[in-house]
Amino acid sequence: MPLYHNDDQAMLKDSVAPFVAEQAPVAHLRKLRDEADATGFSRDLWAQFTEMGLPGMLVPEAHGGLGMGHMEAGIVLEEIGRNLTPSPFLSTSVGAVAALAKAGGTQAGRWLPAIASGEAIVALAIDEGAKHRPDRIATTATRAGNGFRLDGKKSFVLHGHVADMSIVAAKTDGGITLFAVPKDAKGLTADPRRLVDSSLASHVALDGVEVDADAVIGEVDAGGEILDALLAATRTGVAAEMVGVGQGAMDRTVTYLKERKQFGKLIGEFQGLQHRAAHLYGEMEVARATVMKAQQLLDEGSEGAKLMVSVAKAKAGRAANLAVREGVQMHGGIGMTDEYDIGLYMKRDRALAEYMGDVHYHIDQVARMNGY
């Protein structure tokens, strides 16, 4: 498959890009922020997403979804990134769907149709500390009665306080097991914190949460592969969103270079800035290609996908970070003001950079996957 969007994907982009730009531009984020919105996203906007079938893009057709791939989901995420749109799309429609579809069984049958119909918001309760270390899960699931008892603490759980269900990774006797924990489970509490980018992420406590045996996603002790599928999909999704953030920041900055005058010239005439902008352009193009390659390999079910996913998260992380840093610097003083959007891009980039493993984590993963 060539590494560019085919006609169907281009059509999808042509419908999603103007939709997100009109319905959820940066002003939409500002409104939610200024009203101290407690949900973390607009349910009206989610209803509009649902009308377009977006929440169920990755849900298999048998479960009421569109059965599309990561390349298509990436198109939506890039626009979400470009417009800094607060949305549960990444957790619910990408990460959770990847896990549930991989696992199949009862939980897939219960939640996938509800995600596709826009009724269910799902959170991913994976991280436990300030840094992403999914191979060091301390949360435990012990057999109790007909099911399991969950104990532990989770952090950086996006939409955790409003999710209808949380996917919880826990240690079981013989490995890792994933659980679908409904929001009304006794002993489950979510403490939402406002982050630098105005999003809400929860510290989730599991104090003797009792779940039935059929809450297991997939099989007991066999959650490792499902977690891998969840991580690969979510990381690729964040990377796509970061390409959108970086592109949005770069486009605003290049426009500004063509408007702002100093020393009697447009500042875009200065070679010192031209070269930095051109360098940034190259980095963004490489990041975009890399993310597309990861999406393509995931969609093909290729063995090389895991490596490329880490490469994509790392590369998109570097490129988007450069875009927002150069963006603020090239905007000069007004780049430091709340009034200008460029600072909001810097904030969102920082939050996404950390989510599901930062640049350093993924560079390390690339070294390990290459045997050093």
Added chain:
Amino acid sequence: MSDLDAFRAEVCAWLEANCPPEMREPVRDEGDVCWGGRKWVFKNDAQKQWLEACVSKGYTVPDWPKAYGGAGLSPEETKILKQEMKRINARSPLDSFGIWMLGPALLKFGTEEQKVHYLTQIARGEIRWCQGYSEPGSGSDLVSLQTFGEDKGDHWVVNGSKIWTSYADKADWIFCLVRTDKANKYQGITFMLFDMESKGVTTKPILLISGNSPFCETFFDDVAVPKTQFVGEINRGWDVAKYLLGHEREMISGGGAGGDMVSIGGAFAKAIGKNDHGELDDPILRAEMAAFDVDVFAYRAMGERFMDMWKTGRAHPASSNMMKYVGTELNKRRHELVMAGGGSDALEWDSEESKGGARARTWLRTKANSIEGGTSEVMLNVIAKRILDLPGA
């Protein structure tokens, strides 16, 4: 089975039957690379046999039309052929500035007669070409070139000199930018083709910091060039030159992908050693190598996307400048790490163990990557102007 699957199967079978085992070994030195031409001496029978097999199938230039020595493959088929050749580690049957640079220019600007004549020679590896672009006073500011062709009715008399002419001393013919109108800077250059054995042509290799001399100074003293031997229009050679530069930049950018080296950290694991956790026993170098590997894997994806788009007319016409900039900077970084990974062994200049100082010489050679074919700074200027549309650029 789709048509492309059938094609892949056919390619596999053909390669299996026609690519000699010796041609599936990694390239070890310059002699392993086949450049063809009138003076070419094949290193061994396998090199000759592989070239001839590819020539007969049109696989030296698979995407060129059959009438000009190619195989007439579509972009998808060409990609499959390259993938399958890579899979069996097949060497390139023929490296050639004719294929990479002059060919694309002739395909776009040449007459039918020129295409049949020159492209077929290039495809067969019969004529080795060199490029006469830079002059002592015209490097980055190429359009200021002064080599002059005086109009003598049915021919020009060319005087002047070129510099950095790659392998001019080994080439049979030259494609050369010659000023034919001193009053008109951009529209006063003609893209000429002539034989390096013409009377008045001399070459002088330049000793470089690598200790090698791949580049020459080339002098023209009253060289007579028939007025049929030009591409495009007289005085409009700059259009051809710019188009060709796009292909040259695309070619040079390929070095960024790193050829056979899958992962730099993996390649040095043995030399540097590992700790008990299986990590390179030099944590800071490991981190730099891993960060570099990320950029290489990323660049390979970029290369794939760029070629997919370039071959189907989807790429921005100036995007080869971006590829050249990113790819050459990456290759320079690679060889800094190769030297760091090799330690004092990599410093050896002529020992047998160092294969004649291969690492040190290659490291030094790569410093030219971001100068030749347009400097990194010129690439950034072009991106700023033509892609980002920045003012006054």
